[in-house]
Amino acid sequence: MKLFRTAFGATLLVACLGQPALATTQNVIFNGTISPTCTLVIATNGTMTVSPDLQTLSSHNSGGSAGTVTLTTTGGVSLSVDPVTTTTVPAADTTSTTWTPTYSSAGAHSIVETGSATAISTPGADLVSVHLAGTKGGSNRFANGNYQATVTLRCE
């Protein structure tokens, strides 16, 4: 019986020697989820200049310049500006001013200048131009001195 077992095992071993090993494959699954993401990098602040009639202080006026911001996003976000609440005016300016912030975008997403929120659904990078205009009505005029205003650009 022992001889039989040895002979059978040896025969089986010899029979298997000529056979290639069976290869197996197994897929390894990778998953990734990116939630909406937004990066704002302010490149330059803006400059406002006064109009010849002294009733508009704006980055649109001659010599003025928009603030520029680089926007990079995955999409699924919204871009907007807030009403201006933080301003500094010279003491000589005692009349009210209406401040109007706007923005436009060029790059992966073209946004015509607007003050409203814009939904961005696709990924990409843009250069956002931020403008600010202050206007006075009636006979009111901007005064000599330093003006400062803060525009909030929001991505959410």
Added chain:
Amino acid sequence: MKFFGTLATVLAVGLIPAAAAAQSMSPMRGEVNSFTDVFAVRVFPANPYDQKIKVEIHVYDQDFQPVDARISPAVFQLGAQASRPVLVVVPFGGAAERKVRICTESIPFPNQQTQIRAQICGKFFGHRKS
């Protein structure tokens, strides 16, 4: 001690995302389940600039009214290209669920005539489980 216990509970069921570099804030979306009367969110503001900036974290409701949340830390200096975790604990205020915005704000170049405040807001939804 009770506070830390509560905190641990809400963190256990809350949102603990991985930090990501070169983003202004991550994550920007999230839903949190909590078994307590608060829920916690950990966000990671990042500074994409090559200079140190002052960062403020604010919490607002859906109408952009301030929410009385605990923010740790609420105001801090963030080094160039750096990111750090901020823990925000939001009370439900008796409601079963609450939507809030957590916003990272900074004015990287102050003292200019027209300065721009960059505000990155994430939307978070807390559910209170009984």
